Amino acid sequence: MSVSFQSLTKRFGADLAIDSLDLDIEPESFTVFCGPPKCGKSVLFRLLVGLETPDSGSIILNGTDITRIGPANRQVGYVPQSFALYPHLTVYQNIAYPLTLARRPKDEIARRVDRAAGILSITHLLEKTPDLLSGGEKQRTAVARGLLHDASVFVLDDPLVGLDYKLRERLMDELKSLQTELKATFLYATSDSMEALTMAERLIVLDKGRKVQDGSVETVYREPDHLRAMELIGFPRANLIGGRHSSGLLEAGPFRIPLHRDTPGEVVIGIRPEAIKLGGNQGIAASAEVRLVEDLGSEYVVYLDSNGQALTAAYPVGDSPAPAFQSSQGFAVEPRDIVIFDAGSGARIGRGAA
Numbered sequence: 231m232s233v234s235f236q237s238l239t240k241r242f243g244a245d246l247a248i249d250s251l252d253l254d255i256e257p258e259s260f261t262v263f264c265g266p267p268k269c270g271k272s273v274l275f276r277l278l279v280g281l282e283t284p285d286s287g288s289i290i291l292n293g294t295d296i297t298r299i300g301p302a303n304r305q306v307g308y309v310p311q312s313f314a315l316y317p318h319l320t321v322y323q324n325i326a327y328p329l330t331l332a333r334r335p336k337d338e339i340a341r342r343v344d345r346a347a348g349i350l351s352i353t354h355l356l357e358k359t360p361d362l363l364s365g366g367e368k369q370r371t372a373v374a375r376g377l378l379h380d381a382s383v384f385v386l387d388d389p390l391v392g393l394d395y396k397l398r399e400r401l402m403d404e405l406k407s408l409q410t411e412l413k414a415t416f417l418y419a420t421s422d423s424m425e426a427l428t429m430a431e432r433l434i435v436l437d438k439g440r441k442v443q444d445g446s447v448e449t450v451y452r453e454p455d456h457l458r459a460m461e462l463i464g465f466p467r468a469n470l471i472g473g474r475h476s477s478g479l480l481e482a483g484p485f486r487i488p489l490h491r492d493t494p495g496e497v498v499i500g501i502r503p504e505a506i507k508l509g510g511n512q513g514i515a516a517s518a519e520v521r522l523v524e525d526l527g528s529e530y531v532v533y534l535d536s537n538g539q540a541l542t543a544a545y546p547v548g549d550s551p552a553p554a555f556q557s558s559q560g561f562a563v564e565p566r567d568i569v570i571f572d573a574g575s576g577a578r579i580g581r582g583a584a
């Protein structure tokens with residue numbers, strides 16, 4: 231099923247939670263939404279599920295306007311960010327709930343609950359009540375329940391937040407396979423860069439209720455259109471440094487960048503950790519003290535202090551040995567690897583060089 235949001239707007243008092251959002255989502259696709267806290271992810275999902283009513287605009291599901299249809303008749307599967315399990319029901323009954331409501335045959339319910347419980351590794355908990363579960367087990371029960379709706383559109387609001395890394399990694403794979411198998415349309419919100427990069431076929435970056443970038447993971451990573459896209463996507467996180475541009479010179483932290491631009495103003499520059507070349511001399515050069523070196527197995531992450539400005543550099547293990555703690559290091563950044571954003575709007579202005 232396709233999903234379209236047309237000029238969708240939702241206010242809470244004077245706050246614009248969703249601001250004139252236009253978006254068309256293809257059937258059977260996996261779209262990831264990410265953004266800083268309070269960017270509007272949960273409100274957007276609640277609007278789609280029918281738990282909030284928009285102030286204006288429409289929501290179209292497979293060509294049908296569902297904006298005024300109640301949640302029970304929308305057939306959108308939902309894993310909410312904060313979930314509540316029915317305390318008097320077992321894990322089995324909690325997971326089965328949407329299918330029991332839909333009066334599905336008992337053997338079908340049993341088959342589908344077993345499958346969902348297997349994916350989420352909670353088969354051994356099926357007869358327990360929620361008071362006997364850990365927080366992570368409750369969360370996995372809620373995810374299983376959300377996936378058991380009779381629906382072709384599923385909305386998952388940060389479903390893996392807080393789970394341990396190994397489990398998250400496995401569940402990311404399982405959710406992707408399930409989406410392909412169900413031939414369903416998945417809308418998935420996450421605040422985690424790794425999840426966004428791993429799972430998204432299409433990545434939508436939201437900021438203050440607006441869509442500030444929409445594209446493939448590759449595009450959002452390489453060509454961030456907005457400060458938020460650069461800030462949120464990528465690990466280790468990009469270096470973001472506030473600065474000012476006037477009279478053809480941009481000054482930000484240790485960087486002085488000649489810039490042919492007429493309008494002076496406040497800017498933020500973004501530099502990916504891998505663009506800081508330790509020992510390099512191509513481009514804009516400076517020096518820094520090494521504060522910490524982390525060996526992540528495949529890469530070194532080096533935390534630097536350049537004249538009071540904290541910087542993170544990263545490079546593959548094997549390229550050159552890790553620098554010594556507290557040593558002084560020269561480094562360089564190619565101007566084209568410096569992305570410049572307007573500090574007020576967050577919009578991209580350009581790069582340090584064409």
Ligand SMILES: Nc1ncnc2c1ncn2[C@@H]1O[C@H](COP(=O)(O)OP(=O)(O)OP(=O)(O)O)[C@@H](O)[C@H]1O
Nearest residue numbers: 242245247265266267268269270271272273274421
């Ligand atoms: N019921 C409500 N009443 C008033 N304001 C609300 C309500 N629900 C959401 N908001 C506001 O709408 C904005 C968007 O909230 P939303 O919950 O969608 O953020 P989010 O992107 O999901 O953030 P997080 O990742 O922190 O959950 C926030 O400013 C929030 O305070």
